[in-house]
Amino acid sequence: MGQDLPVTGYALLGLLTFGDELTGYELKQRADITMRFYWVSPAMSQIYSELARLSDRGLVAAVADDSGTSRYRITDEGREVVREWMTETPAGFPVLKHPVALRLLMGHLTDAATTRAMLERYVEELAAARRDLAEVRAGLVGRDEPGQNFHHPSLVADWGLAYFDSEARIARRTLRRMSADGP
Amino acid sequence: MGQDLPVTGYALLGLLTFGDELTGYELKQRADITMRFYWVSPAMSQIYSELARLSDRGLVAAVADDSGTSRYRITDEGREVVREWMTETPAGFPVLKHPVALRLLMGHLTDAATTRAMLERYVEELAAARRDLAEVRAGLVGRDEPGQNFHHPSLVADWGLAYFDSEARIARRTLRRMSADGP
DNA sequence: CGACCCCTATTCCTATTCGGAATAGTAGTC
């Protein structure tokens, strides 16, 4: 069994497997744009402390440019460690923190109008998130066929789009049920 | 604006608003059984440190029984703080850590059979989680009509069931797409 | 009745995560 990393370490390695050499700042941006739909984007401090650990273990290599900026690339060992993690350990079940569902649970503490307003707002937020992800998905076109670099990211993006559609349907159904309930 | 609590504090208060007086251990059990489908169940240590904070702020009251065990009940102020949190602050968007999607993203690092096996396992795990939640849902029947105590929990449980169904569909679709792609 | 096992109850421990803010430098625009 390879060495243990927090999952976020594997996630950052994963982002680097697409070939780019990135600064910590760019990694954070990349995570904010693409990964945040299915894995919480790590905090800035975590990115840098994780890069330090990955570098210490030889899983990434830092390359300094002329101005002293460090860019990171994954090493062959890093790639192997991710591959091993994927083949030797179970993925595990998704972990969700759903504040809308949490507040819906406690709906008995407020009037129904407050809860309906929250659901309506959530539907809007879902639409906005879906637009963002659709834009990311559109950026993959042309390199998303099987065997191409972005094939798997396109499967993940399609998953996210379908998830947003499903959530919107469920939220609207819940709104309808609440409206049928009376005031 | 009321005082600030971590969301888990509100979540624990929320569990207590259903009327029971619970020990920390029972709260953890309750969270493990009912809340874990839409909010990660807090760690044991976190339950107790959170209860201490809620107690310090007068949001819960500890009642010791004969054997020295402490049970907690929400206070009127605690109920008011939750109500205010729900009406005065936005819910926010769900936060997801989806290890299956994360590994799917990195599918280019392993053979397709590994990724398909992970998706198949996830479908099984979804079915098991759905069975668990269906059981919780069944336990609400009889007290889940509008105006009744478990109405909102039943809406949340229905949401979770629909979410699991949707995830299973998406996972199966992804499996089909991968099979159509070749070996 | 004692041994054993499991459950209940709470504290303890370390590592990770969070959420940027703070700090510093650079590039582009006006």
Place this chain on the structure above:
DNA sequence: GACTACTATTCCGAATAGGAATAGGGGTCG
């Protein structure tokens, strides 16, 4: 040259995670 925004990294304290450790009690079995 001033200003703004971006890039790059470190810093900080709090929250979360994940139980394990510790201790006590109840139920079952021989």
